[in-house]
Amino acid sequence: MNELGPDYEEELEAFLIWMKDAGFTAYTQKSYLADVREFLGSLNGRSLESVKKLQVVSYLTSVRERGVSDATRNRKHASVNCLFKALIELELLTANPAAGIKKSKTEKNREPVYLDEVDLQRFLSAVEGKYRSRNLAVFLLMSYMGLRVGEVHTLNLSDYNAERRTLRVFGKGRKWRNVPVPEDVAPFLQQALNERLTPWLSKEEAMFISQKGRRLSIRGIQGIAADTFSRFQQEVPMVHRRPYSSHKLRHSFATMLLRKGADLRTVQELLGHSSIQTTTVYTHITSREKEEAMSRLQVQLEPYYIQKN
Structure with a gap:
């Protein structure tokens, strides 16, 4: 966890209060705070009022370059977006530079791992x-x-x-x-x-x-x-x-x-x-299930052949 000093103490405290009030679990609070601290550490002391979309994208790019999964990158984006949303609702900020940034595309058709x-x-x-x-x-x-x-x-x-x-x-x-x-x-x-x-x-x-x-x-x-x-x-x-x-x-x-x-x-x-x-x-569904389903289909017509001239 990054050592931020007193630079963002008020914002972090406000974010934690907001998450508790919103009913976030202790586990989610801990995860989001870790992501947000990492993001704040990338700002080199820049005030949150002056943060633009560029700084957020830059942070997310650095995260991806470390080799984390798209799902993890999207979670970190959600954490940062949540921070700015909280600070706006608490009237500490007026703009959310993390809003509107596209999520990484994850594998939509990947089958979940499960046990039969x-x-x-x-x-x-x-x-x-x-x-x-x-x-x-x-x-x-x-x-x-x-x-x-x-x-x-x-x-x-x-x-x-x-x-x-x-x-x-x-x-x-x-x-x-x-x-x-x-x-x-x-x-x-x-x-x-x-x-x-x-x-x-x-x-x-x-x-x-x-x-x-x-x-x-x-x-x-x-x-x-x-x-x-x-x-x-x-x-x-x-x-x-x-x-x-x-x-x-x-x-x-x-x-x-x-x-x-x-x-x-x-x-x-x-x-x-x-x-x-x-x-x-x-x-x-598995390939076996696809084959079983297809085997139930029956063609009732007699086969016929088209003669070529």
């Missing part, structure tokens, strides 16, 4: 260790209920209604949604709650507790998933290993639902997507 049902069962079988019941419940919420890592992180004990088998989830855009808990998942979730670690603070409401007695962090969940995926692929040669991560469990959930005939609108609701366009990325 057989591999998913193998992955879940690779969950082991002292905190197995907790970790298994965490992965089941993502792979069989479609929760994001951040949503699992923010779950509280009061969000689960065992009698109705529903889970209240606080998602992106500060929106709540109720997700039914599958009958096969409920016993594992209940076992995790029965074996919940004792929190450091008695008033801690977090559903999942870390070894240190605090709310299980996003980074903690990601680390547990990385370790489990490593065991899951330990017999696979390095060149053939896939880039699995905790978020790929959510991809797996959406893929399974659609392959079992769920309509796109239902999947959108369960995933908590604000736009159905976001959900369409999960409508990918």
Whole structure:
């Protein structure tokens, strides 16, 4: 993180206040602040009032030259754009030089990485260790209920209604949604709650507790998933290993639902997507499925031949 000194102290403090008021998660706040600090460090002390589009594009170009992905470049752009938007709303600035800059084109047709049902069962079988019941419940919420890592992180004990088998989830855009808990998942979730670690603070409401007695962090969940995926692929040669991560469990959930005939609108609701366009990325199908679909077509006409003169 860049050492900025007192140059932008007021702006950073205002940005943090704005994000907290807007309901951004602690993880998002941390990510956006890191991006914004990096951007401010590239200004060499220039006041934000004098920043033009050129300085923003210059920063984003330098980011790309470092070899980061288009998705990361777009996230950094979103962070900077959010900074200026916040400062305008708080009446500290009047113009947003980050507005109107085009996003990098990402691969629109790239299939999401996911596990099919057989591999998913193998992955879940690779969950082991002292905190197995907790970790298994965490992965089941993502792979069989479609929760994001951040949503699992923010779950509280009061969000689960065992009698109705529903889970209240606080998602992106500060929106709540109720997700039914599958009958096969409920016993594992209940076992995790029965074996919940004792929190450091008695008033801690977090559903999942870390070894240190605090709310299980996003980074903690990601680390547990990385370790489990490593065991899951330990017999696979390095060149053939896939880039699995905790978020790929959510991809797996959406893929399974659609392959079992769920309509796109239902999947959108369960995933908590604000736009159905976001959900369409999960409508990918394999070559085998294409061949099977085409094999169902039958031509009823008798073949005929055109004689050439």
